[in-house]
Amino acid sequence: MRIASFNVENLFDRARLLGGDDxxxxxxxxxxxxxxxxxxxxxxxxxxxxxxxxxxxxxxxxxxxxxxxxxxxxxxxxxxxxxxxxxxxxxxxxxxxxxxxxxxxxxQAVTELATHHTALVVHDLAADVLGVVEAESRIALQRFNVDLLRPVSDRIYGHVMLIDGNDDRGIDVGIMTRGDHPIEGIVSHVDDADLAGPIFGRDCPEYSVSLPGGGRLLVLVNHFKSKGYGKASESDTRRRRQAERVAEIYRQRRAEGHEHVVVLGDLNDFPGSAPLAPLLVGTSSAPSDLRDVSAHPSFDDGGYPGTYTTGRTANKIDYILCSPAVFTSITAGGIFRKGVWTASRRWEMYPTLTREQDAASDHAALWVDVDL
Incomplete structure (x- = not known):
């Protein structure tokens, strides 16, 4: 089966303040x-x-x-x-x-060609389980599935789910799965809080996905605090709180007997950053056994390790993190960039992608094949 993560940067409508050059x-x-x-x-x-x-x-x-x-x-x-x-x-x-x-x-409306390119990316990814970041709503995600994906694909998603989160800009996280991978359980963490207040700016939903051969895959979809605005120290602190809470949820689920667990999404920081350390490294008392798919020998980044804009190492901010049982089952993985604009033509783009505003996203999609 193929698992993927894609920050679509909104499917149809995007807050005007999140667009433009200034x-x-x-x-x-x-x-x-x-x-x-x-x-x-x-x-x-x-x-x-x-x-x-x-x-x-x-x-x-x-x-x-x-x-x-x-x-x-x-x-x-x-x-x-x-x-x-x-x-x-x-x-x-x-x-x-x-x-x-x-x-x-x-x-403001996303351009028609941009949404078409988004559909092409999703089609070409051919994921069985797709974590979606920055989708407006479940209805928008379902409209995309039926109205845009169907014309370019011979197989749309049988299950589409998104839980409304804490962000009023319409940038929530969701999941799409094939018909033979039904979503059998959902746990929301939209109300998780500590002494500093709400932890997740969106949510950290847990989706229990049924596997055709039996068993379950637990998928945690995330979108951590952006570095885009606010004081750097405050955004770093928020991302660390989010990483700590996701790590705590992960350890709890593993203790409960879940072997096949994946944490994916846009974590908005690079692998060696202090905010992500609780999730990627853990602590002396609770080391993390989550493994980044990019560390697998079969993973192909095409020569550019970053997942955002130019593909620089510092722009590796999207992740698929796997529990040991999932990581050892990996057969292939990579970064899909054809929907991302590059003025330097450093990677192949869709022939119809001739200007930046028509890009599917600023984020490349991540994918991994696993034999579960």
Whole structure:
């Protein structure tokens, strides 16, 4: 059977703030969006809170309207603010109980050719079990399966599942399996928390997949905290907390008797990084026996070990990690890059991929064949 992981970077719609070339500006706006979202949850707004809310609303382009270029303010019941005719805005709510609403990131459509290239990647991967990162919803994933994959493939997926996570930008994680590999159990960790708060920005769902010859494959799909915005120290700490929790879940499942376990997805850091150490190396008291498929002698990276953009070593951020029983059963593995744009033509692309915005993703897909 073939197991694969692919960060599709949204199938149909993507938050406008996550696209475009001016990432430095977009990163600042995302930070302000996140700060304002937290601020609006306070039960009582002080005078300083109101001043900061007003300032952030203006910075996000919401001074004159509830609908800005990148963000929409939903005011369903009650009012957060008023906009005097003389100009400006005034926060009129005294706290969270005075109004019902939220901030919402505006989206833009992914190009039709980009979604077609995504379908080609999934078709060419021919995975029996595919972990999907950054899909908008289960409905979007099912639409992709039926409407886009079917025209290019003689076999679509019989089982499609995605659990809504903690990220309101529509970048959740899910799984697609062939008809002879039904999903027989699901465990969500969307509510896992420690003293610092929620652990997973999306989720770490566990999918129990039935194997045709009997037995089960346990698949944990992940998307760790990005380095893209926020303080580096804070994002490093968040990724380490996530790695620690996934390692804890893995050890627990192994202790319960699960032999065939795979942890896969976009972990947003390179193998030697401190944040990923609890998962890739473990600790002195609990060493990790998870093995990266790229360490297997049969693995072929095509000369570029990285999985993101240029393929540099530092851009190896996508993983398929295997328990010992799965790792010893590997027969082949590699990185599939034909849907990733490269201006230097350092690897083969689809003939129709002639501009960056039509790429299937910035991420290459990972695959591994195992004999279970």
């Amino acid at each position: 990432w430095s500006t977009h990163r600042t706006l995302l930070e302000k969006y996140a700060r304002l979202t937290r601020l609006l949850q306070r039960p009582t707004y002080t005078a300083d809170d109101k001043a900061l809310i007003a300032l952030l609303l203006v910075d996000l382009g919401l001074e004159k309207s509830d609908s800005g270029t990148y963000v929409t303010l939903r005011q369903n019941r009650g009012r957060l603010l008023s906009r005097p005719r003389a100009g400006g805005l005034t926060v009129v709510a005294e706290g969270r109980r005075d109004w019902v609403g939220w901030l919402e990131l505006r989206t």
